Amino acid sequence: MIDHLIIDNQYLVLEKIHHYYKQKDVLNIPSLIFDRGKVYALVGPNGAGKTTLLFIIGLLLKPTSGRILYRGKEITEGDSKELRGKITMIFQDPILFNSTVKDNVEYGLKIQKVKSSDRKRKAEKCLEMVGLQGFAERRARELSSGEAQRVAIARALAIHPEILLLDEPTANVDEVNTRILEEIIQGLIKDRETTVIFSTHNHNQAFRLADEMITLMDGKIVPFTPENIFKGKTVQDGEDTWFDTGRIKIYIPVKGEAKAIFIDPRDILISLTPFSSSARNCFAGSIEGVMVNGGWVKIQVDAGEHLRVMITQKSFFEMGLNIGMKVYLTFKSSAVRVF
Amino acid sequence: MHFITEGFKTAFFLIFTLNREVFEIVIFTLKVSFWGTLLSALFGVPIGFYIGIKEFPGKSIVQTVLNTLMALPTVVVGLTVYAFISRQGPLGEWGLLFTPSAVIIGQWILATPLICALTISATKSVDKKVGATALTLGANAIQESTTILKEARFALFAAIIAGFGRVIAEVGAAMMLGGNIRGYTRTMTTAIALETSKGEFGFGLALGFILMVIALGINLFFTYFQRRK
Numbered sequence: 075m076i077d078h079l080i081i082d083n084q085y086l087v088l089e090k091i092h093h094y095y096k097q098k099d100v101l102n103i104p105s106l107i108f109d110r111g112k113v114y115a116l117v118g119p120n121g122a123g124k125t126t127l128l129f130i131i132g133l134l135l136k137p138t139s140g141r142i143l144y145r146g147k148e149i150t151e152g153d154s155k156e157l158r159g160k161i162t163m164i165f166q167d168p169i170l171f172n173s174t175v176k177d178n179v180e181y182g183l184k185i186q187k188v189k190s191s192d193r194k195r196k197a198e199k200c201l202e203m204v205g206l207q208g209f210a211e212r213r214a215r216e217l218s219s220g221e222a223q224r225v226a227i228a229r230a231l232a233i234h235p236e237i238l239l240l241d242e243p244t245a246n247v248d249e250v251n252t253r254i255l256e257e258i259i260q261g262l263i264k265d266r267e268t269t270v271i272f273s274t275h276n277h278n279q280a281f282r283l284a285d286e287m288i289t290l291m292d293g294k295i296v297p298f299t300p301e302n303i304f305k306g307k308t309v310q311d312g313e314d315t316w317f318d319t320g321r322i323k324i325y326i327p328v329k330g331e332a333k334a335i336f337i338d339p340r341d342i343l344i345s346l347t348p349f350s351s352s353a354r355n356c357f358a359g360s361i362e363g364v365m366v367n368g369g370w371v372k373i374q375v376d377a378g379e380h381l382r383v384m385i386t387q388k389s390f391f392e393m394g395l396n397i398g399m400k401v402y403l404t405f406k407s408s409a410v411r412v413f
Numbered sequence: 414m415h416f417i418t419e420g421f422k423t424a425f426f427l428i429f430t431l432n433r434e435v436f437e438i439v440i441f442t443l444k445v446s447f448w449g450t451l452l453s454a455l456f457g458v459p460i461g462f463y464i465g466i467k468e469f470p471g472k473s474i475v476q477t478v479l480n481t482l483m484a485l486p487t488v489v490v491g492l493t494v495y496a497f498i499s500r501q502g503p504l505g506e507w508g509l510l511f512t513p514s515a516v517i518i519g520q521w522i523l524a525t526p527l528i529c530a531l532t533i534s535a536t537k538s539v540d541k542k543v544g545a546t547a548l549t550l551g552a553n554a555i556q557e558s559t560t561i562l563k564e565a566r567f568a569l570f571a572a573i574i575a576g577f578g579r580v581i582a583e584v585g586a587a588m589m590l591g592g593n594i595r596g597y598t599r600t601m602t603t604a605i606a607l608e609t610s611k612g613e614f615g616f617g618l619a620l621g622f623i624l625m626v627i628a629l630g631i632n633l634f635f636t637y638f639q640r641r642k
Contacts, residue, residue, distance in 0.1 A: 134545050159551025169542040172564055182550035233551060 085110050086131070086237060086269065091140035093126055093293075101126050101137070101293040108237070108269055113259065115280035116273040118290035119303065124273035125166070127290065128239045131271065132163035159186060162235035166242045168226030170214035175201070175225050178214050182233035200228040203261065205254055220251025227258055238262065240272035244279065259283050291334060296411075301382045302337040317410070322378035325354040325407040332412040339384040341409035344373065346393065349404040356404045357381070361397050364390075377403055416614055423615020424622055434596075435616070439623055442600040445513055446581040449520025450528075453580075454573050457525045461532025461572075462562060466544070476533065482526030490522050491589030498590070511592035516600065519586030524576035531575055535568030536561065567639055574635055578628065 086108040093101035101123045108114060116124045129135035131142070133152040142150045149157055159182055170178050179197040188196070201207055204224040209217075214225060223243060230238060243259070244252040260283065262268050274280050280287050289296040291303060306319040308331055316323040317335050326335060343349055348356060359377030366372075371390040373383045381403055395401070427435050464475060496502050498509040498518070509515045539561050547560040562569065584602035591598030593607055601620045608616040 132549055134548060158553065161549070162551075163545075163549045165542055165546070167542075169540050169546045171543070171546075171560065181547075185551045185556055229550065 085145045087143040088131070089141045089143065091127075091130060091137045091142070093123075093130065093135070094138045095126075099293060101130070103127070103140070103295060106288070106295070108271065110236075110269055111267055112285045113262070113270040113283055114272070115284035115287045116271065116290060117275070117280050117287055118273075118296075119275070119305075121292075122290040123293035124290055125241050126293070128163060128241050128271065128273060131237070132161055132239050133157065134163065159233045160235055161237045161239070162230045162233065163239040164223075164226045164230055164241065164243065166245055167219075168223055170217070170222055170225055170229075172215055173213075174210065175206070175212050175214050175217070176210035178225055179210075179229045179232050181229060186233065196232050197228075200232045201225075203231060204228045204258055218251075220247035220254070223247055223251065223255060224258070227255070235268060237269045237271065240270065242273050242275070244274070244276070256283060291336065296336060301339050302342075303334060304336075304379060305334045308332045317412070319379055322357060324410060326410045326412055327407045328412055334412075336411040337381070337405060337409055338411075339372065339382045341405050342381065342383045343404040344375070344383045344385060344393075344395070345402045345404065346399075348402050351404060353404045353406045355407060355410075356402060358400065358402055361395060361399050361401060364395070364397060375401060375403055420614035420618045424619035427616065427619040428622065432619070435619055435623070437596065438599050438601055438604050438620065441513070441598075442581060442602075443627075445516045445520060445587075445600065446577060449517045449580045450524055450573060450577040452517065452521040453524035453528050453576050456521075457528030457572075457576070458532050458562075458569065461529040462536050462558065464529070465533040465536025466558075466561065476530070479526050479530040479533070483530050485523065485526065487519075487523060487583040487585030487587075488589065489585075490519050491586035494519050494522065494586070495589050510590065511594060511598060513591070513598055515590035516587050516598055519590045520580035520583070523583060523586060524580050527579055528572050528576040531572030532565075532569060535565040535572055538568060539564045570635065570638065574631055577631065581624070581627065 088103050088106040090105070091101060091103040092099060116127060118124055126135065130137050133142075133149065136150065136152060140150070141148050144157070144161075162182075171181065176194075176197055179200055180193045183193040183196060197210065198207070201209060204227050206221065206224055206228065209221070209225070214222070217225060223246075227240075227243075240259075243255050247255065256279065259270060259272065262270050272283070296303075304317070304319040304324075306317055308326065308329075309316045309318050309323065310329065315326050315329050317326045317332060324335065324337075326332065343351075343353070348358075357377035359375040359381070361373055362376045362380070363374035364371060365374075366387065370384050371387055373385065373390075373395065375381050375383060383403060464472065464479075494515065495510070498504045498507065498515055500510070509518070543564050544557050544561050547557040552560060582602065584600075584606055587593075587598075587600045588603045588606065591600065591603065593599050593603040599607075601624050605617040605620050605624075608614075608620075
């Protein structure tokens with residue numbers, strides 16, 4: 075039982091969620107807890123299960139097995155009167171109904187039987203929040219994708235949901251609209267009443283906006299930042315097992331089939347000369363990027379694949395590393411996590 | 414050639430002098446076609462909508478049957494209904510044969526598969542995310558369905574217009590079930606068939622013109638409705 079975990083404002087809990095599609099386990103979440111008023115970023119590559127997870131949280135898809143608890147009450151079955159409108163999802167390509175912008179924004183309020191004058195006032199306020207004042211009478215289907223995304227957000231905000239789900243909100247919009255959408259999400263962060271869960275490919279965006287990052291890989295939650303994730307296939311050579319990414323071959327600790335691997339950037343050693351050790355994976359490459367993050371420095375090395383390494387600032391300066399320098403990367407096969 | 418020009422002259426004379434018999438037939442035809450289409454829409458739209466949005470075993474078979482029924486010959490419908498409502502038929506006691514109700518029943522059976530099949534297409538053409546969006550904004554199942562139907566409104570309207578077109582233009586079922594009784598069950602098409610066989614070409618032509626004007630009027634109304642969106 076996980077009910078004992080629901081304390082204070084932990085009000086959305088996913089427990090032992092499995093979802094199968096065409097007999098394939100596309101989502102496997104042993105446990106996931108969302109707090110009230112926090113912003114969560116779901117990060118992962120295409121096909122990682124981000125949208126499926128959002129659909130399940132949004133009660134638009136019933137998981138094959140498992141439970142969803144909201145304020146301690148199981149809601150897995152979905153359709154319940156008191157839940158309607160409390161969990162709202164905005165799709166990657168949101169659908170606007172074939173009417174005016176105003177009709178779209180007022181849709182949820184009409185469902186809630188809000189008075190016409192209040193509807194109008196709330197719709198205007200929400201359109202102002204997304205920077206679309208004066209758009210009320212425009213035909214919704216004639217808007218640009220960025221404007222449509224903003225109308226969809228205004229429509230969702232109008233009903234004041236407790237949980238707002240956004241599936242890749244900035245995937246199909248231009249830079250200007252991306253900035254506006256990020257500001258809207260940041261506005262919700264300040265509000266601290268709505269729990270926001272959004273999916274993204276963009277790690278920087280996730281870092282900027284989210285209180286917590288949830289990384290998905292092949293339907294499973296990956297415990298670390300999703301860097302050095304590679305897809306490919308395993309190759310067996312006698313006692314050795316390699317993982318072939320198509321560009322480089324990496325020794326892995328287990329036999330059998332693997333679809334993807336992950337190497338924690340902190341588990342990779344960087345040196346100016348080949349490092350003599352028992353570690354089986356050693357690659358030469360050149361530094362192509364450096365990013366300082368707190369007391370750490372993240373270095374991107376082109377070693378056939380783009381590998382990221384994390385070292386302390388002290389080590390970085392002592393080694394005198396710089397962009398374009400030739401370096402060697404070494405890591406043990408046991409540092410490779412297999413999916 | 415002479416009889417054609419004479420026919421046109423008679424037709425215009427009958428129309429512009431508002432010939433009582435011609436307009437009685439027109440009004441009767443519009444009435445039965447309206448009720449036949451309305452009944453068909455009441456059955457065809459919900460059934461088509463359900464088939465359109467739900468997945469169930471045998472769905473493709475149902476759709477194939479409906480598509481086949483779209484091309485159902487009107488005389489076959491007439492014959493089948495006749496078998497049921499004639500004096501010796503299982504519903505013979507109801508005395509429906511050769512009444513306006515019999516014509517409406519025939520038209521209902523004719524138009525329902527057409528409206529149903531076109532409603533399936535209309536519903537399927539609506540993005541699946543429309544229903545999901547409605548649900549996520551707090552709609553219940555009925556409100557979700559209404560939203561999907563609203564999004565499909567132009568295609569649904571076209572489906573109903575197509576149904577109306579089918580019933581107003583058919584002759585076989587109306588002839589067999591209505592009996593083409595003057596002043597009682599005579600429709601435009603049965604009248605055209607009868608008058609032409611009698612050599613009254615002008616009378617038939619007048620009704621033919623009116624039928625075309627009705628079709629044009631409906632299309633103009635539909636175009637206006639679509640532009641207003």
